[in-house]
Amino acid sequence: MALTNERIQEKLVEKFGDQLTGWDTQFGMLSFIAPKESNLKILQHLWDDEELGFKFLTDICAVHYPEKEGAEIAVVYHLHNLSDNVRLRFKVFAPVAAPDVYTATSIYASANWMERETYDFYGVNFVGHPDLRRILNVDEMDYFPLRKEFPLEDQTRVDKDDEMFGRGGSYN
């Protein structure tokens, strides 16, 4: 019997109850929201369970929602069950003041750099990560550039005129 989204939801609710919220199926992919303390337990359960068997971590990324007070940074995990060919997404939310999330490196080796990238862009502190430092940006950078409050352009450049691009000056 193939694994369906309803079965996944059933099994997860069985184990974790109403800790998991925000059940949604968008474009065929089931997604839910979990509290940030239990992300490792969920990943481990998804791995160990015979029927669920999500043993491939497709992606970890983060999203910054400045308007959600107290839960601004969402860390999104995409998982894949290769034998039944089912994908799953779940999110954990953390406040921007203390964005601590447990690291998934103990379960998936690929989480290492993916979490470093998430730290580099959003400042999510992955508790227990073996080597949490910047990966893509210069080491001396002191802010987390993909957060919504920071601009895209390098503000110190002199050769480009923002007015010509429709921003800055009389456009602001």
Add this chain to the structure above:
Amino acid sequence: MSDIIYTGRPVRFNNKVKAAEAPPGVEGEGFFATKLSDVVGLGRKNSLWPLPFATSCCGIEFMATMASHYDLARFGSERVGFSPRQCDLLMVMGTIAKKMGPVLRQVYLQMAEPRWVISVGACACSGGIFDTYSVLQGIDQIIPVDVYVPGCPPRPEAIIDGFMKIQDLVGNESVRRRNSDKYKALLTEYGIQ
């Protein structure tokens, strides 16, 4: 005389070999007088050794330029080197991020005079489409550039055109240029001793 020395098979197909044009000068029996800078320029421009500093997509167009279809070796740059100590022409191809900037500068500093720099592609010339916090908006912020080749990526013909412009610069350069005050002022502007 020549057939005694030449013991190989006679050339049958490649006999339309184009010899480089001699610079203007005074010719006589057994001598040819011209300017030193012309002769030196002629020699240098037809034997430039490029250092392909290929970072991204323009690097793949450079590979196409070096391959047989748009052969860059016909211009004398058969031997591409990767050691700056041995190369004349630094071809910067691709986006230079701020993280890469110090590396590029170090490579430029390790090159011996005379050295030329060609900036291939929009990203190397001015940052290209990447007007972001992490991309250096043009390599001329850190090293002096001689020729800019625009394009994203430039066609191999454009890269060859840029290379030919470098050859013009090399051919017409005065032998005293690298010691002149103007050049020294240019380097101090970039903070290079």
Add this chain to the structure above:
Amino acid sequence: MTDQALSNHIKLPEGNLHKQTTTMNLGPTHPATHGVFQNILELDGETIVNSEQTVGYIHRAFEKLAERRPLYQITPLTDRLNYCSSPINNMGWHLTCEKLLGLTIPKRVDYLRVIIMELARISDHLICNSIVGVDTGAFTGFLYVMQYRELIYEIYEEVCGSRLTTNIGRIGGFERNFNDIAFQKLEKFLKEFPGVWQEFENLFNRNRIFMERTQGGGPISAEKALNYGMTGPNLRASGVDYDVRVATPYCSYEDFDFEIPVGTTGDNYDRFMVRNGEIWQSLRIIEQAYQKVQEFKGAAADVFHADAPAYYLPEKKDVYTKMEALIYHFKIIMGETEIPKGEVYQAVEGGNGELGFYLISDGGRTPYRLHFRRPCFIYYQAYAEITKGSMLSDAIVTLSSLNLIAGEMDA
């Protein structure tokens, strides 16, 4: 060389000098690193004891840049991810947008897209394999096959106008129908390339020196590969037959008959052979797609985009005469079309594996968040483990056989 062999060679008395390891920088600029990434190696003679990778030397902030641009302006950004096979990235992005916008794409467009994507896959594997050859010292193979990469470029030029960073296609289809010249060039390619590739294989596949250089170098087991998130030819070389085209077919791939070449040990030779096999399979797919495209006759042969006036630019003659076309044209150009809210993850089989696009749209003209799941970034982490204990020259060949494209790694 095993530890036993090493210690027989260098006899150090007990409690005396410590044997020291050398730290070497295989820096961002190096002829072996085809792209800018750095490896700091700790060497014990010629054997690598440990290594550390630094990436980010070409970080161009694609994800932040994408938050500034409407959907169709993000296609040129996706080009520059895996720039050896940019049409695959473009098509993946268009499929993501079409999934979000809910467009249905006609079959002929799907088949044309398959032709373009498989040509891109061939050109990517062609470069990768010939560069593996160059790294082992065999420069000729590279020069032989680059000629056919030029022919692929000519096919792209007929369709979209540019060679390398193609920006090919539009959300909903293609910008123009494939003309006769494009099909003629495609036929020429299909006729000549198999012979050329056979010649390339004859030079390398059973070549004693090449086999000894590459076999046994940089092996990785299937469990480790899966744990490191590897996908694509590198994973298939380890024996796992996961291919996004078969697992979650997109763009009518289910209509095609092809095999997935798989290796056994995941070493350099297996990766090389898997890529060779994939080129043959891609040629098969292109032939089938070309036949299917030719079956569309008459008016059906003029279909090159979906009927989605809200998202696909209407024809100029309609813009000048009809009111709705004018309004749609204005809205699309100014980026004021309604984009539905939603979150979509679409994966395509890129040249290096599963290239994923995670798009969150909040209804505004630009994405709220766009994240690229880049296969090169994810599997480069495994390099330290793959090369631990191998010799430096083998590590160089491993580096090029993994097909690391710096643009995709750093995004």
